[in-house]
Amino acid sequence: MITAYRSNGEAIVLTVDNQLQALPEDVIWLDLNCPTREEDNYAERLTAIEVPTRQDLRDIEPSSRLYTDGQATYLTSTLLCHADTPNPALSDVAFVLTPQYLVTVRYDDPRSFKLFSSSIARIPDGLKSAHTALTKLMETITDRTAEVLEHAEVRGDMLLMQIFGEETAGKKRRPPRFLERLLIDIAQHHRLVSKARDSLASLSRAMTFLYTVPAVQADQEAKELCRSISRDVQSLSEHAAFISGNITFLLDASLGLINVEQNSIIKIFSIASVVFLPPTLVASIYGMNFKFMPELEWLLGYPSSLVLMIVSALVPFFFFRWKGWL
Incomplete structure (x- = not known):
């Protein structure tokens, strides 16, 4: 599906069957969501640039994710998707910046794209240029990642309370296999945070490259926004590292409590065997x-x-x- 966004946030859905010969003059952003090969060709005719395909995103080398081809600047970033589900994933998204358009190619649905498309209408004076749209989109992606990490930190506190909280401290026995099931929750929590860290590392490289783009350098507001986003990404990376350290503590604490419970069971059997050993000796003698x-x-x-x-x-x-x- 191809969605064209005007500078005021109005969306236009483009189809291959009813093709426009040219885009309206105020179209700034062209979003290709799971495009077919025919839609790729249609977008290439409208924008006069080469649009990355699914195979291009899969085969692209890490060293070739950021480059300039003529007047088009290509950035490929790994974004976090499905963060609110038990199965978070990473998806490669291509950003193509031209003097007139911002073209995004994605084969998944990061929530940040929905947030950005719905917030365009609230931007004062709308989207002034393609590089403004890209910097604003990167800002939304960073904010979404920060939100995911905030929820991850809250989730970590909940797991900590389940391990050491008052609701289990007053019980003589935990539910059967409680800590074993808790290890699965910790593993899922770690998976989310690790994927967020990978996404932040990719965003950091993209923002460093975007800062050097001539169109951004010529716009003082966009340049300052890029610099601010880079600082935010750095601080979020440090925050994600802190959460990862807490997850390691949760894992060690859970395994330690499992060992304590196992040792308690073994101790009971050992004491029982020692207690019943003398009566067994007497009965054996007689x-x-x-x-x-x-x-x-x-x-x-x-x-x-x-x-x-x-x-x-x-x-x-x-x-x-x-x-x-x-």
Whole structure:
């Protein structure tokens, strides 16, 4: 699907069946969302530039993500998608900046694009130029990433409370396999933050390259905005690293508590075996079938052996209680 956005934010959906010979003069942004090959060719005729295809985005080398071809500047960034779902993903998005148009090619649906398209109408005087649209879009992408990291930090606090919180501290026993299920939540949380860090690294490179574009250098407002976005990306990268450190602590704490619970279970079995060892010894001795055993002729031999077994079990039990091992 091809959507053309005017400078005032009005959207025009372009179709291959009903092709325009030329774009309206006030069109600034051309957004290609999962375009077909026919739509790629149509966009190339409208903008007179080469539009990256899906295969181009897949095969592009990291060293060739940022380059200039004539008057067109090509940037390919890896953006975070589906951050609000259990399966966040990364998607390559191509940004093509020309003196007249901003062309974006994407095969996924980052939420930042919806946020930006709906906010164009609220920009004073609208989109003045293509490089203004690109810097504003990059600002929205950065803000969206900051929002994702804020939610990730809140999620980390919730996981911390589930591990050490009051709601589980007062219980004698946790629910079965509680910590094992919690490890899955921590792994999903780590996946989101790690993908956000990868996206921020890609944005940092793109903003550094965008800052050197002549059209941005000639516009003082756009240049300052690029510089501000670069600082925001740097601070968000540091924030993501801090959250990653907290996730490592959550993982270590969960594994430590699992080991503590396992050691407690093993300790119970060890104490039980020690407590029942003396009665077993007594029963084994008097269960032997030797012919000459004086105790076998005792009138009170059987109750005496029972009392001896009970005493031999109680003595180590109370000793363990006295030592604080139970």
